[in-house]
Amino acid sequence: MTGLQLRDWWWRTAQFGGAVFVFVVVLHTLTSDTGLSDRSAAILALCQGGAVALVVVSPLGGVMLALGAVVVASLAEPGQLWVDPVVNSYLVVLALAGLRVRPRVAVGMWTATVAAGVALAGSVRPPEALRDFLEISVLAALVLVAGGAVRAALEARSRLTAEQEATERERERGAALAERTRIARELHDVVVHHMSVVAIQAQAARYRIQDPPSELVAGLEAIRASASEALGEMRRILGVLRADDADDLLAPPRPAPTLSDIDGLVSGIRSTGTTVDLEVGGAARPLPAGIEMSAYRIVQEALSNAVRHSPGSVIRVEIDYEEEDLVVLVQNGPGTSPGTESASAGGGQGQIGMRERVDSLKGQLTAGPTGGGGYRVHVRIPATPRERESREQEPRERESGGGSR
Template structure:
């Protein structure tokens, strides 16, 4: 574009100088060379603005001092002043303005009937217009770059937020899978061991263990299907039917019965006025009990265990205590049991305490705050 502009100015000035009205010396090779030097460097106006501006101003002055057409070879200098204002500092813009005003004033003053003051005023007005346009374009370009940088930053933040959301969902899914698989597979493992031990000596007991394994496996598969169906739920599914199968506190009796069949004596006690819990908090309380009983089954065998659910006006307390002869060992490094319980409780702004008891055994005590608007059953 700059090359086309320079070529147009050179050719247009030559034609005007040859065929236009006479306002100075007739055109010759010197005038043509000066016109080429005054307009041709516009090809490099973006790469070397000050150098090109200096060449244009100098050749314009020489062109007019030699008496050639007083109205020609001024447009390139106007464009260069604009270019310097866009791409260079204010000091360079001031220097280019001085050169342009000098060349314009000199060229205008050579016209018949034009006073030096009028020539200077018109030159200053042209300089102000060119510099103003250049600074406006410069500020607009800066603002565009800032907006582009902000847009990139916003896009990066959105991508980071999306990655965090995906990571959070993966953690939740991993926690749910751990809760499901760890509990049911622990029951299956214990029952399978018992069944193998009594397979020949006590067939009825072995048959009972197979029934427990079958029931537990079916429950594990059902919960796995529920979790996978939640992952596949469509955006327009509004009935929420897939979520209604989530276990809750009222299902603890069935959980305790399953653990009793597996060989762990469990007692469930509910204290206070039972309240309707939000689905997420209801599932949280159930998972705490489930994980605690699974740990007892793994680490304390058949130690008597008590599950106490206490409803207070402002909270629900879940306490699981076993009376094993020795304290239940903590989770192995990398395990997700206690970590998962802690994260669930934090999600609902509750507190959880896991500790060994002085006389042996282990206790899990979690307190979850309730909303005052939860209904009392």
Template sequence: MTSVEERPRALLAGASRRWVRLLPWGVAFVLSVALLPTTIQVLSVDYGLNHGIASGLAVAQAAPLLLAVVRPLHAWYVIFAADVAGALVLLTVDFEERLLWPFPPMEIVGYVGLCLALGLREPRRTLLLVWLVTAGAGVGLEFAVPNGTNGNSVLLTVLSGVTLVLAGALRERYEAQRRLAEQETISEAERERRTLLEERARIARELHDVVAHHMSVITVQADTAAYRLEGVPPNVQEEFTSIAATSRESLGEMRRLLGVLRNEEAHGELAPQPGLKRIGQLVEAMVRAGVPVEFTPCDTDVSETVGLTGYRIIQEALANVVRHAPGAPTQVSVSENGEQLSVLVVNGPPPEPPTAPLEKGGTGHGLVGMRERVRLAGGTLDTGPLPDGGFRVAAQLPLTGRNFT
């Protein structure tokens, strides 16, 4: 792909006030309009130059000042050549000794204005070269000064040098202030980022203190129930063992997630993530918890992203069944549909309306989390109640899902 040259910006285009942005154009326009007829008049009437030649020199010396607002160095090439050419042309005519040579006053005004534009745009190296060329041309023309004529090459050299230095200093001061403002902006962003990290660490600590403590207590109680209680039947002991295993797994996942929350450099959980192959274990745990689940597995090989997304959708959907429709018959199916993986969880109404909700003050974050995971994987999600009082969760995931953290 060919690179397109960036369009040059006008002088002071980055100023916040509109009148400042328009100021270079106004100055260039005034100089051009004022110097063009003045140069023609002075060169043709006072110096006695041919009117056509005087008009051509005037256009070349004054019109490029408008170009100097955008490309001052290009304008300098034209104006400098025109000024030197004008000085040489004046040697061919007889003019009064009182007149200045090689640069009439209007040419000096235009050249100083051009140097101001150069100083506001170009780097030090370019400004030094421009001044050296100007001084060299002035020295060379001094050897051709007509007898009795007042030479003003030194005046142009001094004025152009002072203008270049002052304009360059203004430009460098502006650049320094701009960089300082950018640095302050970056520092403010870093402070906000540090505040965010501190808040994330605080949330992680609170989650660990609240949730991990209770999960650990559940795990210990379930593991030691057979030793603390006498005459525990085998089926009850098996139930306690399942509770302890589920608690330990949940505690491990929560700690890995808290590690990600604490550490911004972590781009995901380091432990292997659950996928489609672990859905069977999830279903078995739900069956032991009293949820009659029928599961139709799928042996399709999918990416880690799609497998994890499918597992989390089924996990959250089954958790919602336990919370809102305990004991409801549920069908879970995973199947390949062309280039997509279909994940379907459908539950019927509960056999008995729950007397009280399992959880109070639900946030509704479960469905939001499902949609976010499906969106990141590049799929679609359809959820909603059924006419018989059940609920349906259906997701379509591309077999080549995108990775996400």
């Protein structure tokens, strides 16, 4: 049973229970405190209990049914303007109706109540008619106003919750877009560097060979032209991404960070007084620029989250060069400063960028709180083209139902 189904079940159960309760109370009071026959008391009690159930579905119908029972009971007991058990249950129905109707409809319900009181006072005329009339008129107004106030508060809370959820969704979309833009800019720096080298080498190669064949010259020129065209397209895309900052368009591209820059990153964190243990395992070797840059950014984000959300904690950074994969681990313990929160609180937007980086490299990311109150980020990225191709092929084979037994 889902949460919505459970809530509906509880609401229907409460509605039925309220109707039965009102029926029993009204029936008992009418049969013991009034001169009505048992049959008349049962009919009036059934009307009031039914009105409690009906008002949830049709507020106006429930109020009219309850008010009709009030009028019939008063006419059957000419010694008093209102029969207390019946009119009291009517006030309960009015309160429930006030939770569900607009102010204009509530005013109409109160007007109908006053009109019924005036008509009964004119026909019954007990000595206390005026007092009873004023009392019920005021009580009816109060319960309708109270119901309307509760309804307005619930609607305001619902609107506020909806606005907060919409704002949060918009913030998440904006954060994801900003992170994608940042990744695109960094990829631009890497791609532009390599394409520039390709274009320059293709242009220079023809001059390093004496009397090169025309086919070779044409091929090298095609390579140079394609590389130059790709560079132009990349710069055009970057110009759109950086349209909000004209200075970035004129600034020279910064070199992409690599794993060799991790030492400087860790030193910067240590300068804040945070204890960071760095361990590098395996045979360190140059990796493709995209992998090194993404690994650096992941470590940077994980360290930033640990410092921000668990200040004073000890952070452990491990970089393991395996034969086929690059494995990165960033783990911190619980914060020692008072009032700190788990590092997982920072995982929302930061993990968006980390997961997109890892997914783009066909890697795996696991991030979450540890049992001791800390946080752990574990990343495994295929470091060789063959490994990445095999991981790209696995989902395709699963989707197509292929694969050998």
